[in-house]
Amino acid sequence: MSARIDVRIQREDFDVAAEIAALTKGRGDVGAVVTFTGLCRDESGALSALELEHYPGMAEEEIARVAQAAAQRWPILGAVAIHRFGKLAPGENIVLVATTSPHRAAAFEAAAFIMDFLKTRAPFWKKEHRRDGGVGDWVDAKEADDAALRRWGA
Amino acid sequence: MSARIDVRIQREDFDVAAEIAALTKGRGDVGAVVTFTGLCRDESGALSALELEHYPGMAEEEIARVAQAAAQRWPILGAVAIHRFGKLAPGENIVLVATTSPHRAAAFEAAAFIMDFLKTRAPFWKKEHRRDGGVGDWVDAKEADDAALRRWGA
Amino acid sequence: MAAVKLSYFAWVRERIGKTEETIVVPEDVRDVGQLIDWLSGRGEEYAYAFENAKTIRAALDRKHVKHDAPLGDAREIAFFPPMTGG
Amino acid sequence: MAAVKLSYFAWVRERIGKTEETIVVPEDVRDVGQLIDWLSGRGEEYAYAFENAKTIRAALDRKHVKHDAPLGDAREIAFFPPMTGG
Numbered sequence: 001m002s003a004r005i006d007v008r009i010q011r012e013d014f015d016v017a018a019e020i021a022a023l024t025k026g027r028g029d030v031g032a033v034v035t036f037t038g039l040c041r042d043e044s045g046a047l048s049a050l051e052l053e054h055y056p057g058m059a060e061e062e063i064a065r066v067a068q069a070a071a072q073r074w075p076i077l078g079a080v081a082i083h084r085f086g087k088l089a090p091g092e093n094i095v096l097v098a099t100t101s102p103h104r105a106a107a108f109e110a111a112a113f114i115m116d117f118l119k120t121r122a123p124f125w126k127k128e129h130r131r132d133g134g135v136g137d138w139v140d141a142k143e144a145d146d147a148a149l150r151r152w153g154a
Numbered sequence: 155m156s157a158r159i160d161v162r163i164q165r166e167d168f169d170v171a172a173e174i175a176a177l178t179k180g181r182g183d184v185g186a187v188v189t190f191t192g193l194c195r196d197e198s199g200a201l202s203a204l205e206l207e208h209y210p211g212m213a214e215e216e217i218a219r220v221a222q223a224a225a226q227r228w229p230i231l232g233a234v235a236i237h238r239f240g241k242l243a244p245g246e247n248i249v250l251v252a253t254t255s256p257h258r259a260a261a262f263e264a265a266a267f268i269m270d271f272l273k274t275r276a277p278f279w280k281k282e283h284r285r286d287g288g289v290g291d292w293v294d295a296k297e298a299d300d301a302a303l304r305r306w307g308a
Numbered sequence: 309m310a311a312v313k314l315s316y317f318a319w320v321r322e323r324i325g326k327t328e329e330t331i332v333v334p335e336d337v338r339d340v341g342q343l344i345d346w347l348s349g350r351g352e353e354y355a356y357a358f359e360n361a362k363t364i365r366a367a368l369d370r371k372h373v374k375h376d377a378p379l380g381d382a383r384e385i386a387f388f389p390p391m392t393g394g
Numbered sequence: 395m396a397a398v399k400l401s402y403f404a405w406v407r408e409r410i411g412k413t414e415e416t417i418v419v420p421e422d423v424r425d426v427g428q429l430i431d432w433l434s435g436r437g438e439e440y441a442y443a444f445e446n447a448k449t450i451r452a453a454l455d456r457k458h459v460k461h462d463a464p465l466g467d468a469r470e471i472a473f474f475p476p477m478t479g480g
Contacts, residue, residue, distance in 0.1 A: 017171035020191065028196030028244040034265075035189045037174065038480055041256065042182030052479070053404055055472060058456035059479075083479060090182040095480050102195060104269055104394075105302065111188075112262045115480060121458065123472075124479025125404035138405050141476030148259065192394055206393070207318055209386060212370035213393075237393060249394050258480075269394060275372065277386075278393025279318035292319050295390030 003071035004078040007064045009054060014082045014096050023078045023100045030077055032107040035098040036115050042090035048131045050139075052085045052094070055123035059083065066117040070099070073113070074106040081114060083124060116148045157225035158232040161218045163208060168236045168250050177232045177254045184231055186261040189252040190269050196244035202285045204293075206239045206248065209277035213237065220271040224253070227267070228260040235268060237278060270302045310381070314347075316357070317388035320364065323357035333379060340366045341375035343385065357387075365390060396467070400433075402443070403474035406450065409443035419465060426452045427461035429471065443473075451476060 004023075008014075016035055024030045040050050067079045082096045097114045101107040120141070128136035158177075162168075170189055178184045194204050221233045236250045251268045255261040274295070282290035315328045337346045341361070348358045358364060366373055368382040379385070401414045423432045427447070434444045444450060452459055454468040465471070 015171070016174060016189075017169070020170060024193060024245065026245075028199070030193055030245075031195045033189075033191040033193065035170075035187075035191075036258065036262070037187040037189075038258065039178060039184055039187065041185045045182070053407075054479070055401070055403055055453070055456070055474070058453060058472070061456055062458070091178065091180075091184075104190065104192065104266075108190070108262070108266045108269075112258075115258055115262075119480035120477060122479045123403065123453070123474060123477055125475060126478045127404070138475065139478040141478055207321075208393070209315070209317055209367070209370070209388070212367060212386070215370055216372070273394035274391060276393045277317065277367070277388060277391055279389060280392045281318070292389065293392040295392050 003076045005064060005067045005071060006078075006080045007060050007067060008080075008082045009056070009059045009063075010082065010084060011086045013084070013093055016096060016098070019080050019082070019096060019098050023080060023098060027077075029102055030100045031102045032104040033098065033100050034104075034107040034111040035096065036111050037093055038095040038115075040088045040090050040092050040094055042131075043128075046130060047090060047128055047136075049087045049089050049129040050094070051087045051127040051129060053125045053127070054083070054085045058123050063114075063118055063122050066114055066121060069117070070110040070113045074101065074110040076101045076106055076110045079110065079114065081118065083118070083122065085124070087129070113152055116145070116152065117154075119145045120149060157230045159218060159221045159225060160232075160234045161214050161221060162234075162236045163210070163213045163217075164236065164238060165240045167238070167247055170250060170252070173234050173236070173250060173252050177234060177252060181231075183256055184254045185256045186258040187252065187254050188258075188261040188265040189250065190265050191247055192249040192269075194242045194244050194246045194248055196285075197282075200285055201244060201282055201290075203241045203243050203283040204248070205241045205281040205283060207279045207281070208237070208239045212277050217268075217272055217276050220268055220275060223271070224264040224267045228255065228264040230255045230260055230264045233264065233268065235272065237272070237276065239278070241283070267306055270299070270306065271308075273299045274303060310383075312379075312382065313384045315384065315386040317386065319389055320357045320387050324353050338378055339375065340368070340373060340377050340379065340385075343379060344375065344387070363389065396469075398465075398468065399470045401470065401472040403472065405475055406443045406473050410439050424464055425461065426454070426459060426463050426465065426471075429465060430461065430473070449475065 099111040126139040234252045253264040280293040367386040453472040
């Protein structure tokens with residue numbers, strides 16, 4: 001099965017419904033669409049924004065490699081990954097991963113796999129801006145994110 | 155964590171973007187939204203439609219029980235499940251499950267859990283309408299769907 | 309036992325030829341399996357619907373039950389094939 | 395070795411005080427770890443950025459590599475902290 005893979009790195013917001021429509025329109029073989037949307041949290045009101053820095057060029061390439069790996073492992077029909085950069089307020093979208101497949105298990109697993117690897121391999125870094133006016137710390141990488149990779153045998 | 159659970163059984167289509175907006179609007183604690191959309195496939199061109207029969211009353215109650223079980227097992231903030239009935243053409247939406255959580259693992263697992271149990275417990279039945287004009291068979295329940303429950307310890 | 313509403317769905321409904329009916333369950337019919345046996349004796353259409361009794365699912369007052377579940381004071385009993393929604 | 399473009403991101407960039415620079419790597423600096431050691435000797439800002447060398451990630455021509463990766467004929471070498479996207 002040859003999957004259509006689409007990766008975009010952009011400042012602007014994305015439209016989940018439009019991405020689902022692009023993956024499914026005019027075809028009768030898609031039985032399952034899974035989307036993951038990651039949003040900026042306010043950390044109990046402490047944060048005014050997250051600033052996302054990325055490595056242009058490598059960010060696209062690395063996420064595409066992750067999506068290709070998912071397409072080799074599961075019979076998915078398509079995958080879209082969009083990652084935003086710049087300063088994002090709480091409640092704003094950060095990342096979208098959408099996968100399509102004839103059946104649900106492949107769509108679910110491929111989407112979770114892409115997110116797990118994207119988290120630890122895509123060259124993005126988050127800096128906190130605090131509501132009290134200070135520029136806070138760079139967000140630390142989480143052990144839980146490395147642990148999440150182990151279930152995929154990585 | 156008390157999750158907002160919303161179950162609807164309806165003939166009309168649903169709007170994934172509107173459901174995501176309803177789950178996330180005005181709150182800073184949602185870090186992850188997972189949606190699953192199940193669509194009518196055409197089975198390589200053989201099908202003209204699926205006709206979905208359901209048990210009114212029990213369908214809502216049973217899906218709500220499944221969603222409540224997910225909310226007790228994972229720290230989700232909200233869950234929406236919408237299941238359509240009536241005659242649906244290939245490419246049309248059948249079912250939507252959307253879950254929200256601070257972190258991605260709970261949202262992914264709760265959505266997959268709800269779909270797995272909905273498949274084998276929600277009182278819906280699919281009848282095939284064939285493109286050659288005949289009314290085909292009732293779709294058989296799949297062993298794979300029962301197998302999917304085992305990973306949740308059921 | 310009081311009058312009980314029976315509902316049928318999918319091919320169980322098609323084989324029996326009705327969506328629902330109200331019956332009075334005999335005293336000696338105490339659980340779901342016994343009700344299926346008793347219904348099967350009511351006519352060819354019931355015998356056909358319940359010919360593979362093991363595959364038939366049942367709900368008492370809109371809750372899934374096994375065939376050994378006592379009917380108790382259920383008001384609504386439904387019979388249907390394994391579910392294929394989602 | 396030819397001129398190589400170095401790129402720095404996140405707090406590595408902040409500590410070094412520049413986003414990128416072009417350098418000529420000495421002959422005896424053959425892998426990523428040796429390059430980190432050599433850069434650390436170029437000034438306080440580099441020493442600070444690389445003080446916990448083990449936590450620093452590197453990419454050669456936009457591909458993740460470990461510290462024992464030979465520099466080879468890479469044209470672009472990047473240093474950054476563990477990623478926190480998604």
